[in-house]
Amino acid sequence: MATHKLVIAGFGGQGVMLMGQMIAYAGMLEGKEVTWMPSYGPEMRGGTANCSVIVSDKKISSPIIVEATAVAAMNLPSLIKFEKILKPGGQLFMNTSLIKELPTRNDLEIYQIEANEIAVALRNDKVSNMVILGAIINKTGIVKQESIEKVMEKLFSGNKAKLLPLNKQALTAWEA
Amino acid sequence: MATHKLVIAGFGGQGVMLMGQMIAYAGMLEGKEVTWMPSYGPEMRGGTANCSVIVSDKKISSPIIVEATAVAAMNLPSLIKFEKILKPGGQLFMNTSLIKELPTRNDLEIYQIEANEIAVALRNDKVSNMVILGAIINKTGIVKQESIEKVMEKLFSGNKAKLLPLNKQALTAWEA
Amino acid sequence: MSEKVLMKGNEAFAEAAIRSGCRYYFGYPITPQNEIPEYMSRELPKVGGSFVQAESELAAISMAYGGAVAGGRVFVSSSSPGIALMQEGFSFLCSTEIPLVILNVSRGGPGVGGIQPGQADYYQATRGGGNGDYHLIVFAPSSIQEAVDMMEMAFRVAEEYRNPVMILADGLIGQMMEPVVLPNPIPDAVREGILKAKPWALTGTKEGRPHNVVKSLYLKPEELENRIMEMDLKYQKAKEQLVRYETNRLEEAEVVLVAYGSTARIAEEAMELLAEEGIQAGLIRPISLWPFPYEAFDKIPEKVKAVISVELSRGQMMDDVKIGSKGRFPVGLSSRVGGILITPPEIAADVKKVLGVER
Amino acid sequence: MSEKVLMKGNEAFAEAAIRSGCRYYFGYPITPQNEIPEYMSRELPKVGGSFVQAESELAAISMAYGGAVAGGRVFVSSSSPGIALMQEGFSFLCSTEIPLVILNVSRGGPGVGGIQPGQADYYQATRGGGNGDYHLIVFAPSSIQEAVDMMEMAFRVAEEYRNPVMILADGLIGQMMEPVVLPNPIPDAVREGILKAKPWALTGTKEGRPHNVVKSLYLKPEELENRIMEMDLKYQKAKEQLVRYETNRLEEAEVVLVAYGSTARIAEEAMELLAEEGIQAGLIRPISLWPFPYEAFDKIPEKVKAVISVELSRGQMMDDVKIGSKGRFPVGLSSRVGGILITPPEIAADVKKVLGVER
Amino acid sequence: MKPVFEYTRGMLPEETTYCPGCTHGIAHRLIMEALDEKGLLGETIGVAPIGCSILAHHYMNIDMCESTHGRAPAIATGIRRVHPDKIVFTYQGDGDLASIGTGEIVHAAHRGERITSFFINNAIYGMTGGQMAPTSLLGQKTTTSMDGRMQELSGKPLRMAELIATIDGAVFVERVSLDSPGNVRKAKKAIRKAIEVQEKKLGFGFVEILSSCATNWGVTPVKALEWMRENMIPYYPLGNLKSPEEVK
Amino acid sequence: MKPVFEYTRGMLPEETTYCPGCTHGIAHRLIMEALDEKGLLGETIGVAPIGCSILAHHYMNIDMCESTHGRAPAIATGIRRVHPDKIVFTYQGDGDLASIGTGEIVHAAHRGERITSFFINNAIYGMTGGQMAPTSLLGQKTTTSMDGRMQELSGKPLRMAELIATIDGAVFVERVSLDSPGNVRKAKKAIRKAIEVQEKKLGFGFVEILSSCATNWGVTPVKALEWMRENMIPYYPLGNLKSPEEVK
Amino acid sequence: MAKGLVKFNEERCKGCELCVSVCPKKIVMLHETKLNSKGYHPACVIDIDSCIGCANCAVMCPDGAISVYQEDVEKSDE
Amino acid sequence: MAKGLVKFNEERCKGCELCVSVCPKKIVMLHETKLNSKGYHPACVIDIDSCIGCANCAVMCPDGAISVYQEDVEKSDE
């Protein structure tokens, strides 16, 4: 597909911003056109945080996503807010550790990921976002796994290097 | 003449503003169109103060005087600054108590008034401006003497009433 | 109607504001409008009103907002650099829809500039320097009498539109004296009714009604867009109802002068000079600068050879003259700046230059 | 040229300013540009520069004037309401002819408004709210890369013209990340030469030259007029030399969109949508907003049925579009406001409405 | 069962958007409790600042308006002139009051304006995401002082209560803290007194309320209270600096 | 014959536009004398205010700029950052410094900015023609307080030196007066010390200089000096409020 | 010792634990499993019998989630 | 007593009389008839022999119109 338009949404603190940036970075390493756009400002305090990532072969005119090809919802408010903007047949990634409900639409490709449980199984519940990230790249093909791993190598260097194996592991921990 | 354009200039404190206002007021009482415009702002501190008075039978478009029909100069800097704007044949009133020099132009109708000496003779050197005022109305006919006297009656009322006779006297003290 | 009095423009403006029911004035000294706060400091207490000398123009416009948000008829005056400091406030007042009347007795700029009359605040008044989509409603009187007559209307328009109204005067009509007939004071009953007609005003709930809230922040873009579109409707209505202008001898004209405020008086004298030389000049005098009387330009006969913006600025109103002219005529400029008043002969000369007439 | 990096717009702007030789930054926090002061507070000390968190935007622009009057390359940033507070300062900087670069990462207004991207500061940027005859030179980048590339140019233009230059961005390109190639830092020798090229700067006389004086007040109208006319010459030169714009498919167009900054990117996508429906749309993208590229409009073919101003404001740029169009074409508006970004389909729909095309 | 503590009807039922544990919520409540206890809710007009508490009017059940950043005391002055007999107060953060609004607070005090300013000192800019405030402590890390505030660059933190207390028109000045139940109760007393000062038309009142911002301090809400006790209170001593005879 | 007093070359030969007897002229001269005596004329950058002394640069033989009204301390801050080793000062009136510029002066002090502010307190707005200043005395007639300043309306006069002295970053604060030769000589000493504080990079210095405005007070210049002694000095006590060890 | 009763409005709770930290009897805790609709674990009392009705928890609650009642003193005295 | 000499730059003088008011010997006065080009009566000394060179007049002159000199102390002592 020429243009991936992905929205990742969740609580502030769930690492959704970082997930988006990693994909954008990976896309750039692959020579693609990429944009990343956060939600920002004080409304983040209470509610949800989200970011939009576009990866494309063509010049990107606007980083804002009106119709998404994929959405990752890390909590219920995010699901409610963003399932609406998926194009028909779009891909929806849900963290079912936190979301017990189902989307209202039935024209979507849905992936349910028990991210927290999987992360706990890896002995670190902080990597639940990397579990979802793995699922996204696996199922959308937005960027290649090697690219994300390259990004991880940059991210987890120096005194953070010890976190690298765990994160790489999380990336492939989910099996559909 | 349909339109009188008079500039009165001198030191701050010599009462030039008041002189102009009295003429404008008198003109209004006569049912004429009048404007009065002061110089203003901090430059008054050191230098000269002046005001422009227009009395006319027609609507007055601008209170600023580009070409004056008459100028009253109460000190030397004023003479130098304002003799230039008199129209050919215009009337120039000079307080020769303070100005020992003569204007450079020779196409003017010049009235030399020893105002301070005349005022001192009236036993109050504060009325030197009224002496000049008298000369102006007498020679220009810009407003009638009765009108100025009416203005004086308004001005010197209440506890200032005792100043009225002196001021009226000053008005006619100068004899050409 | 009262009798004619000879008054300095600034004092007449202040007195007219009081007679229009204004009881609150907040200001910071600046030449050439100091007679206004001075007059207000003396006179407002006499009618049960309140004068506060603010610590700055920012504080002045904020106090004014406070007074107006509380339901008062509030008047504010300053001059060019002081008005520049109020831009954030103006934008805020528009966003909160709080009515008040602002007077700019403008002087030469930019920066500190000079203190002589100027008209170089045209952009400032009509396009503003506050952020966002908003407009001040701007009227430009060309005489003390006109200023005084428009004062009560300005308060009424401000309150009807819940939008600040600016009167754009200049040092010339602020400082000069002219005979003027002051309007009668509005009756006490009317004045007291003003507050009642403001159900949004902050007066304390007395626990008898839901609390009133006056706000400017809308974090949800949809809500903010709605607010802006509501305001936009109001501004569209203003464009239909508040346009004010005069024309003079447009039909016979071969050249049209456009001039506002003090300059319009001078332009009229220039028209006479030109007529003496056989050149027929017409005049459009915008009285409302926002909304601008673009429609007046449709009345300009096709034969007109040029439209000339006469202003004490470097071609600021010219933008609106061009928009109004729609490319039908060449647009020229006749201007002096820095506090120098243009003279009728100078305007006439500029006109002749544009027309290519030999001197 | 350095390699591509993925950077947030705000941080890229800050880094580009440093690489352009800026060593002094003064600012007050405001969303959505806080990453700029934050970046500067970390990075400037590392290169021997200085960051001061000012007590307000008024203080920030004043400190900036101080830094620039002393000869420094100074950068200032804020967002819409903060920029409103700087209007007096801008007018003053223009009057004293002190160069610096200002960035407005604009948001929704009026008043406090919202914090999402907006373009409703067009009037503020191009007409200003300072007093008097002056202009900011205004450039509007439509991508992070363009912003970064224009930074050094902005400083050079500011210094050549001795006039503040504003870069008008918005929350969109301030907050987004995009791959960007940062410019190389200007060589130390060049940077050190900048101060020397400012003989007017206040550096202390060392008793070796007459004292330098930087001033704004001219009490004599004649002097002030001369100053303004000198500045006017400079502005005329700017109109000849600084106009920047891009056009796209003007020749084939039956309708022309005019859009700047972020919105231009969206308009380009709309052009494609329209082309799919057989409607040929062209684009004029003003890069310099002042001086505005009026001449671009002369290139619009006569057959064009309408010109449409696409902006995140209620028709502010429309004034310039009208002036440029000179009545040759009807002028329409396509807009969303309040922090909502217009979408390509919305633009396309507006175009079709103006053209009267059935949906 | 008799109620010992019920949420005041001075607060509207709306839930606040403040971060978990943000003591703005306590400060709001105390002011509304004090007004309610005096039967003044219907007689009060409040001015909200620019800062996290810009939406205070969402929560406080009184007539209220927003302000431009820092100008609340000037706005309150305008309101005061129109309503000489109402209670008028401003509620302001340290960016709002101690930075951009310095002139307005000093001159409200200078004029002896009969208003009360509640000054929420949380040593940081909350709403904009944690930049240094004039009240940030030496060594405190903020997003514009990543290595901690340094005296050489930014001076020492400003003590507003002490500064305001030098001004004759400020007749009531007290600093309180919201770090513990005891101090919250004392804060309430100071707020009550400040309102009394206004009821009695004695002059300008100023209550500096030390408050927490766990989010931007980067600690848990409970740790934030500890940080207040360990760092803020020692630098910002609590207590009354000035009180007129009439309310002592 | 040896010279006891010659006009300092720190002042240019230009004649000032100040009113007869205006003590701005004395204040100008003292600062220039002090700088000249220390050989610092070539190393100094001054910032003139908006006020009667806006044209100070016309008279002072040093690099100088004008400022926007009240912002001189912020401007001086910018200059200071570019020239860390120059002497940088502001010269400001009471409208400029104590009214519109309150925020800027407080925060220059708060940051401990290494500049000196010379504050000319003449209890009135001179340039604009005699309006009330924050420093106008109770009962003083001005064009905006025709019946004399009243505490109920406008509060009591602001004592800036005392206010500034509460701020840690202000290390040198002194009030002097130009009413008599003795006090002028003391003023000169304070000015010298303030400059020394800057040379030694110790922090912010503030010298409040009581000055006269015969024109707007409506008295003769000589009476103006008497008025200072009888009315101003009692309310604005002279003396040093703060001085670092290094210059004592 | 007075006898108190604490009521929580769980929907308002943001789980900040200020109440937890100031309870002199250490009987306030966050619910380990329950989540409110905002996604927070709400506070609750684990041993209401020890409650002395001091209202410290309510005084510190920034979100108005706590009400405290006391048995009538007369009654318990009698 | 030291012996002083005072020089006036009459053109700079604005006739404010500050110098007059502070002269301990009361020997400074405005010239009764002379006017300078600004129109002021300039200050002058009426009895230079009484001048003690204290420079009070110069210290108070706002307009830099006064210079003061003193006879060399050694000389006058010898």
Ligand SMILES: Cc1ncc(C[n+]2csc(CCOP(=O)(O)OP(=O)(O)O)c2C)c(N)n1
């Ligand atoms: C004129 C203007 N400048 C800056 C801002 C951005 N801004 C919003 S709130 C704020 C300060 C918040 O800090 P504080 O006053 O301490 O309140 P808190 O959020 O910590 O309660 C700033 C700088 C603005 N909205 N308007």
Ligand SMILES: Cc1ncc(C[n+]2csc(CCOP(=O)(O)OP(=O)(O)O)c2C)c(N)n1
């Ligand atoms: C923004 C702005 N506001 C107001 C003014 C008008 N103004 C000029 S000087 C001045 C105050 C003068 O008083 P002060 O600072 O005490 O100095 P002085 O003239 O007495 O020496 C004012 C208000 C201005 N020039 N700019």
Ligand code: SF4
């Ligand atoms: S950011 Fe800080 S001040 Fe603002 S709501 Fe959160 S904790 Fe409270």
Ligand code: SF4
């Ligand atoms: S108005 Fe006052 S301060 Fe200004 S020059 Fe005259 S005496 Fe001095």
Ligand code: SF4
């Ligand atoms: S203090 Fe209130 S909001 Fe915080 S945990 Fe306790 S009940 Fe919940």
Ligand code: SF4
């Ligand atoms: S003090 Fe100076 S200006 Fe004043 S009278 Fe004496 S010599 Fe003249």
